[in-house]
Amino acid sequence: MAGCSKPSAAVPPSSKRGLRTGLGIVFWLLATATQAQVYKWTDAAGQVHYGDRPPAQFPTEQIEVAAPPADSAATGLRPGEQKLLQEVTTEERRLTRQRQTQAREETRHRQAETARRRTRCESYRRRLQRLEDKLVTGYRAGESDRLHELRDDYQTKIRESCD
Secondary structure (H helix, E strand, O other): OOOOOOOOOOOOHHHHHHHHHHHHHHHHHHHHOOOOOEEEEEOOOOOEEEEOOOOOOOOEEEEOOOOOOOOHHHOOOOHHHHHHHHHHHHHHHHHHHHHHHHHHHHHHHHHHHHHHHHHHHHHHHHHHHHHHHHHHHOOOOOOHHHHHHHHHHHHHHHHHHOO
């Protein structure tokens, strides 16, 4: 094919060293950059450079730098491990929310039960007071036993439910 250059079989050692140095710089920049700008340029000798400030004398290319993971504990993990860590973290958050919701529901239930018991006790006390008032003020003949039984029942209910 005319006009196509054949790739060279060997890369000169100086180019390998430059490539390694360049890649090392890129990896270092990726590891240390949080939202930094990274620029790439080639000098007059054909050497590729990377830096955070573009030189005025050479055309530059801005390189997008990925931000490091938000969870510093995730660094050094393989992709499968990162996914597993994310799933575990998500499940822990879900369980925490579920426990919090359950605790709120139990608290509401206890509060509602306490309010019902308080209302029931107030009702028992009012009924007992009316009965005792009736026993003091008088009642019809034959009601004595029934009123005393009711009074004893209300006193028992108050003792068992209210104190």
